[in-house]
Amino acid sequence: MTLWRAVLLPLLLAGCGAKPMAAQPTLDGQPPIVIAHRGASGERPEHTLAAYRLAIDLGADFIEPDLVLTQDGVLVARHENEISETTDVADHPEFASRKATKTIDGVEVSGWFTEDFTLAELKTLRAKERLPKLRSTEYDGQYAVPTFAEILDLLAEVNKDRAKPVGVYPETKHPSYFAAIGLPHEAALLAILDKYGYKGRRAPVFIQSFEVANLKAIRAKSDLPLIQLIDGEGGPADDPKASYAAMASPAGLRAIATYADGIGPNKAMVIPRGALGTLGDPTGLVRDAHAAGLKVHPWTFRRENYFLPLGDKGGVNPAGHGDLAAEINAYLATGIDGLFSDNPREAVVVTRAAQR
Ligand code: G3P
Ligand code: CA
16 A cells, blocks of 8 residues: 555545445446557557557457558558657658648647558558656667557467457547548458458457547448547547537437447546545446446556556656556446556456456
8 A cells, every 4th residue: 555545545535525435337247358558558669569469468358459541551550640759750861751740630740640651661660668758668669560450460369279369449540530531440440350350249349439420330330349439528520519528428328329339438537536636536427328338448547656646646756656456446446347558467457356
């Protein structure tokens, strides 16, 4: 137990009115799943085969690739199409002239974009740590940008001897932007999942998106499980009239249930933080989503003090590790059906222990 939890947290909670709650069940009574967010991205550069393999070795139930497209239409794993934060592209003089400024989902972005590179060109780059002030950079320069097919190959290899396969949880990134430049996600994504044997409602896959239209388009062609991502503010980039706040209302959740199987909310929508940064009381989001028949997979759980709530921090060094287990346990008590974590090393252990 950290100093924060042992000494300061009870005092803070006494002043904030936070109440312990009885543990709530998941939607289907099954154990919550651990989704390795961008792989084991707390320990390896995100969205690399090394990060995914480590996550699998650590017991994650699903691995999460965010997907963008190359100029030649190949799905690759990057969190955004601008790649200077997570690759060494800026160190490649042969690509200096590719630097550009574009408007992506209404935001002006400068850098290098996957849609301006063929897969062969992209493969000459190497991944680097996105958060070098918080995490080790010792693996920078070692790993290439993986294609979605390479990720599915990895899963096929590790799953061949498993009774319960490790699943894949792909996110379509900026789908309406990519569709507008002639590189839509949907057909490519469905074709490759079908090719690798992911078929039907029980396939070990969840397709997720912050946008709506691409999920509805996929639902029209497929019954693979779908997750509508929702954030604490703003709304889907493909529908300026919609807001995530309205989508998280009971009526909004019932509307999501007409095309999706669950929601992936910002974790603050499940348990907000108080003014002091401690965890507050849970909202009714899990209850309302379950009432609509939707699973709830909040994001993102990280072990560094920088990200943890006051009360679970292990000191004042932002890069130090605090009590991620305590934070996750508070969320598991709300009945969430799974969670995204950069740290499956810790998240798998605490999630399994909570089932005993
Ligand atoms: O997809 C769930 C979570 O990953 C959403 O946030 O920005 O990390 O893709 P982001
Ligand atoms: Ca994601």
